Amino acid sequence: xxxxxxxxxxxxxxxxxxxxxxxxxxxxxxxxxxxxxxxxxxxxxxxxxxxxxxxxxxxxxxxxxxxxxxxxxxxxxxxxxxxxxxxxxxxxxxxxxxxxxxxxxxxxxxxxxxxxxxxxxxxxxxxxxxxxxxxxxxxxxxxxxxxxxxxxxxxxxxxxxxxxxxxxxxxxxxxxxxxxxxxxxxxxxxxxxxxxxxxxxxxxxxxxxxxxxxxxxxxxxxxxxxxxxxxxxxxxxxxxxxxxxxxxxxxxxxxxxxxx
Amino acid sequence: xxxxxxxxxxxxxxxxxxxxxxxxxxxxxxxxxxxxxxxxxxxxxxxxxxxxxxxxxxxxxxxxxxxxxxxxxxxxxxxxxxxxxxxxxxxxxxxxxxxxxxxxxxxxxxxxxxxxxxxxxxxxxxxxxxxxxxxxxxxxxxxxxxxxxxxxxxxxxxxxxxxxxxxxxxxxxxxxxxxxxxxxxxxxxxxxxxxxxxxxxxxxxxxxxxxxxxxxxxxxxxxxxxxxxxxxxxxxxxxxxxxxxxxxxxxxxxxxxxxxxxxxxxxxxxxxxxxxxxxxxxxxxxxxxxxxxxxxxxxxxxxxxxxxxxxx
Numbered sequence: 210x211x212x213x214x215x216x217x218x219x220x221x222x223x224x225x226x227x228x229x230x231x232x233x234x235x236x237x238x239x240x241x242x243x244x245x246x247x248x249x250x251x252x253x254x255x256x257x258x259x260x261x262x263x264x265x266x267x268x269x270x271x272x273x274x275x276x277x278x279x280x281x282x283x284x285x286x287x288x289x290x291x292x293x294x295x296x297x298x299x300x301x302x303x304x305x306x307x308x309x310x311x312x313x314x315x316x317x318x319x320x321x322x323x324x325x326x327x328x329x330x331x332x333x334x335x336x337x338x339x340x341x342x343x344x345x346x347x348x349x350x351x352x353x354x355x356x357x358x359x360x361x362x363x364x365x366x367x368x369x370x371x372x373x374x375x376x377x378x379x380x381x382x383x384x385x386x387x388x389x390x391x392x393x394x395x396x397x398x399x400x401x402x403x404x405x406x407x408x409x410x411x412x413x414x415x416x417x418x419x420x421x422x423x424x425x426x427x428x429x430x431x432x433x434x435x436x437x438x439x440x441x442x443x444x445x446x447x448x449x450x451x452x453x454x455x456x457x458x459x460x461x462x463x464x465x466x467x468x469x
Numbered sequence: 470x471x472x473x474x475x476x477x478x479x480x481x482x483x484x485x486x487x488x489x490x491x492x493x494x495x496x497x498x499x500x501x502x503x504x505x506x507x508x509x510x511x512x513x514x515x516x517x518x519x520x521x522x523x524x525x526x527x528x529x530x531x532x533x534x535x536x537x538x539x540x541x542x543x544x545x546x547x548x549x550x551x552x553x554x555x556x557x558x559x560x561x562x563x564x565x566x567x568x569x570x571x572x573x574x575x576x577x578x579x580x581x582x583x584x585x586x587x588x589x590x591x592x593x594x595x596x597x598x599x600x601x602x603x604x605x606x607x608x609x610x611x612x613x614x615x616x617x618x619x620x621x622x623x624x625x626x627x628x629x630x631x632x633x634x635x636x637x638x639x640x641x642x643x644x645x646x647x648x649x650x651x652x653x654x655x656x657x658x659x660x661x662x663x664x665x666x667x668x669x670x671x672x673x674x675x676x677x678x679x680x681x682x683x684x685x686x687x688x689x690x691x692x693x694x695x696x697x698x699x700x701x702x703x704x705x706x707x708x709x710x711x712x713x714x715x716x717x718x719x720x721x722x723x724x725x726x727x728x729x730x731x732x733x734x735x736x737x738x739x740x741x742x743x744x745x746x747x748x749x750x751x752x753x754x755x756x757x758x759x760x761x762x763x764x765x766x767x768x769x770x771x772x773x774x775x776x777x778x779x780x781x
Contacts, residue, residue: 260541260542260543260544260545260578261544267544267545269557269559269573270544270557270573270574270575270616270617272544293582293616294544294574294575294576294582295573295574295575295576295582295614295615295616295617296554296574296576296582296585296587296589296614296615296616297582297583297614297615297616298583298613298614298615298727308576308582308583308616309582309614309616311573311614311616311617312573359559359573360573360611360614360616360617361560361562361571361617361619362571362609362610362611362617362618362619363569363609363619364607364609364619364621411613413726419733419734422689422735423735423737425687449609449610449611449727450611451611451613451614451617454560454780
């Protein structure tokens with residue numbers, strides 16, 4: 210055998226020796242003693258780490274985080290938090306806080322172990338659902354949300370003649386021209402907005418044509434200004450809004466055994 | 470045919486060296502040390518990797534997983550439309566003269582919803598079950614939240630023909646955001662800026678403040694974007710008043726409202742703070758701007774609409 214061969218032999222022997230020393234199971238003297246592992250096949254698997262933690266519920270772009278169930282004096286109180294996953298302006302939010310809640314639970318059903326069902330409702334800012342339990346039946350089997358509200362963006366455009374009393378109908382309500390002030394070098398148009406859907410639909414009127422300017426806002430209404438003596442006979446109004454539309458879909462958020 | 474002496478041909482020059490004891494065992498010893506060192510180094514690398522890996526509960530008889538867990542970046546059902554942002558269609562709405570596809574968004578896992586840009590807009594394609602399709606007329610963001618948006622299509626044979634198959638985003642609007650400020654002299658309210666103010670915000674675009682009017686409670690900024698490519702963008706402007714020492718007296722801010730990207734516009738601003746203190750003592754108006762210039766990016770991202778519910 211030449212020198213290269215002898216070097217190779219040494220390399221193999223050294224590697225084998227070191228392999229035994231470094232990789233022998235339980236070489237750590239402090240490790241608990243276990244039996245020698247059985248022969249196992251090495252497999253190549255892809256584990257998917259779930260997006261949600263145990264018990265968390267995602268509906269749309271909102272996550273419902275259960276915070277616990279308390280039953281006391283015949284009332285079951287299910288605490289939760291909502292956190293938005295979607296893009297947000299971040300208005301009024303500290304850095305690192307949750308995003309806009311664009312979906313929220315509205316109608317809840319609690320089922321007792323005896324089979325009674327009790328309904329509760331909550332709004333967008335609620336943090337707990339309360340259920341009045343039957344006096345002799347306070348063991349909770351499960352809680353589910355059966356009705357949600359989900360935000361949908363609308364941008365409706367309606368052309369409105371510049372006349373007192375002219376009206377335009379939008380999803381969120383009706384825009385009515387209350388005043389037209391034709392001044393020498395400008396025109397002011399005051400438009401009121403009668404909302405017909407309360408908290409479920411927030412809109413914002415604005416003119417589409419660039420010549421009209423917003424010079425004031427009051428409630429849902431808007432005051433428009435046209436500079437110059439050549440005001441057009443109509444304005445195209447746009448109502449850009451978010452409508453909280455009802456969605457019927459059942460999601461279990463609590464079971465007697467713990468979180469689903 | 471001549472016979473070749475292969476042993477002679479392939480022999481090493483070292484084979485001709487004297488065959489003493491040290492030369493015979495030297496290469497073996499060197500190889501032995503090298504092997505120990507190499508495997509030792511390998512074991513150290515392996516040990517480091519193990520120390521960073523999540524704890525495992527595998528028993529000795531459990532097969533060893535060869536790969537690390539893959540992390541889901543978005544909730545189930547969402548599809549990435551831009552770096553750090555995913556969307557999901559949730560409702561198809563047939564209005565009087567339009568067909569709307571409503572979406573919601575989710576930012577990437579562990580990201581802040583306030584820190585991700587809004588690349589929402591551009592063009593979308595609505596396809597029927599066949600080969601026909603129609604391009605979107607516009608994209609509407611909620612008044613106060615970009616977390617939901619609606620893609621609007623004109624009613625057509627495609628939208629009214631029964632089954633709407635899929636929607637594809639064919640163009641995305643990335644926003645190249647530039648911020649900065651420029652100062653002008655302030656002589657008290659009511660104030661009108663003497664001449665237009667031009668502010669280069671990028672190599673392609675200049676923000677021109679055509680008019681700046683400041684009153685006791687309200688103000689107005691007329692602005693436009695100049696550039697050879699007809700730039701459009703989301704423009705946010707506020708005006709801060711400074712006294713002779715450079716200390717802030719107060720700020721006119723804009724209502725937090727989402728406006729469509731445009732090449733020009735009017736920003737209504739109102740005196741925000743410190744209310745009800747006035748503008749006395751201010752000698753400088755600082756125009757602070759955030760300009761999100763639209764950069765059109767071609768895409769081809771599809772969403773199946775077959776299982777999306779319809780509403781009105």
